[in-house]
Amino acid sequence: MSLSPVSSYQPLNEQTVKELAFKLNFFEEDADLSCQEIGDGNLNLVFQISEKGKNAIIIKQALPYAKVVGESWPLTVDRARIEADALKLQQIHAPDLVPQVFHSDELLAVTVMEDLSSLNILRTGLINRNPFPYLAEHIGTFLANTLYFTSDYALHPFKKKEYVKNFSNPELCKITEDLVFTDPFFNSETNDFEEELLPLLKDLWNNFTLKLEVAKLKKSFITESEALLHGDLHTGSIFADENQTKVIDPEFAFYGPIGFDIGQFFANLTFQAITREDTEGKEEILTILSDTWNVFSETFSQHWQESGDAYTKVNGYLEYVLNKAFQDSAGFSGCELIRRTAGLAHVADLDGIPEKDKRLNAKRKSLSLGRELILNRHTLSSIGELTQLIRKHSS
Template sequence: MTVIKESIYEPLTEQTAIELANRLNLFQEGASLTCNEIGDGNLNLVFHIQDTNNKGIIIKQALPYAKVVGESWPLTLLRNKIENEALRVHGQFVPSLVPEVYYTDEELAVTVMEDLSYLQIARRGLIEGKDYPLLSQHIGTYLANTLFFTSDYGMNQQNKKRLAKEFNNPELCKITEDLVFTDPFFNHETNNFEEGLKSFVEELWADEHLKLEVAKLKQKFLTAGEALVHGDLHTGSIFASSTETKVIDPEFAFYGPFGFDIGQFIANLLLNALSLEQDEREKLFNHVEITWNVFSTTFTSLWKTESVEIFSKTNGYLDYVLDQIIEDTIGFAGCELVRRTIGLAHVADLDEISSDDIRIHAKRNALKLGKALITNRKQIRSIEQFVTYIRGVLQHD
């Protein structure tokens, strides 16, 4: 395929996105194309291009700054390469659960990929009350395969070290370090919360035991290069239907701890649960259980049949690894609950609750639950105990 490249980076418009699609010959010659910029995230432009037969593609372009703040917050365009490579690597292990990539251009920071517009962003669907019966099964499968096969258990250790160098992602990791593990636990200017939460937030900031436990989790995030993690696996990074699931947007990918992706996903299920009445939450708790059970069962099977680590046959080693993963998962989930409530980037699950009283109440519960998970994660040894513990924390809300 011959492509005429622009000489310098320039943000695409709807018209230049169509021109790029034509140069790539992704539609029939002379096809009438329409284009809409549909990006609702903080970091990128996203264009949906269709012909008159409803054949479509997605063109995603990284911006050199964070949309949520503006040009005063510059960002590297190399994150586009990170995202492409992560989709390629993860696609080797779970091709049905990630979008197909058609073309990439590092200079333009562009990725052209499969059109998933026939699916719905899982966060929006959950807010609307959809169940997505296969969501947790699919995500558990995604997590087990992508984490196992990019770890020292699923690939040659030397190859893993070489792969880890390709996913050196300091700028986006710094965003996570600050916005997930640091800023929400201090009186920082990036924090954003309602006046009705102020007393709860100030109490959280004054809790030295909580800060100690967050510091330990941050240290794990900074130092544990266990597997290639997605790095931003929330329900807004997943397209879903009743039969399909596709994980998108791995631009935060890096070599990090096993439990980070699992914890972020589970926390976002819990954030949706917290927006519901008590009797409506069980379907989300069920998703939490299924996610972990599918992950642990699949990871165990891969460990027994595919591990390249000789110590994998040592009695007790697998149990030790899974115990550490669930402990980290619970702690990371707690951090995500706190930061999505009072940090810079919120979630629509809570922010769109129209009643001020109900919204503040739900957010107080998110802070209470987040703090409890961070500080008591070592006492929870199974997913059943985890969900029972959550019910206990929330039973008097």
């Protein structure tokens, strides 16, 4: 078979992916390779290929449909190009915080990258109560650097618009528009919830003040091309251990409002604040959340001093930008809490609770906290007020 950077698209399997690895000269001709498909995400194939005693590589391939649903949900493989380009840009601005990309191929929708399997998926690590002492510093820095240096505050307007065009990602954005911002707030077919949650969900579906606020957040997501977002920054998109943090999977990357990535990360941390039963465990999460914000806002503010845009010298503009990002992040976080609880694509933090009563209790807290964050985001003026709101609803 023909497999090379100039071949046409074909889904790989454990045999053909080894042939590709040889063809791309990642291994000597006679190497005895082992290969496993290890993808546990919703959309792609992920192959880990190794030769005994040597570092493994990862070959990730986008499928032309959403794996989580099946071939009935076609999906562009252009997301592989977007992911590879986003990783390369993030590598420049946040070196050490993303995997190294060794090779990418648009036609095959393939990215070859560093194997990170010595680290844990953060969601699993948090559920298992592993310590992540550098998480806040690393994610706060990742957010500040990737968001600032891809924005108009840092870039020449021509460069910024070139990036906006390159990272146009309509199909993946539509998934978020539907699954995060629309479906969970209506009685939609894609929703997925235990019947005991129906009364609470009906309250959400009938709450028109809430719907108006979600409409405003969705409008901001669709229309504000402020910075290059990761676009899906949940705790399953991060590998970490006690020393390292690597942000993976930016296939949802596009130009959007700064608060979106921050809000998704906050929401996915918040599931742990809700599900941990001991105060110490909950407080550990709230500290990570507030430290992340503090590192983000301090680092972003330092970068801002170097901006060439005359308006960045105007008193109050930086505070306006940060305050908007903060309040938006609370609202986006509320949407993410609700969609991961009752929409499509749940999280193990909640669904992994074996006792039904405890699971439902945690889900009810997620739904009501989500609603409060969306409705009251404009009343929040500090990270302490946000963590206090989360504390109140998660105890």
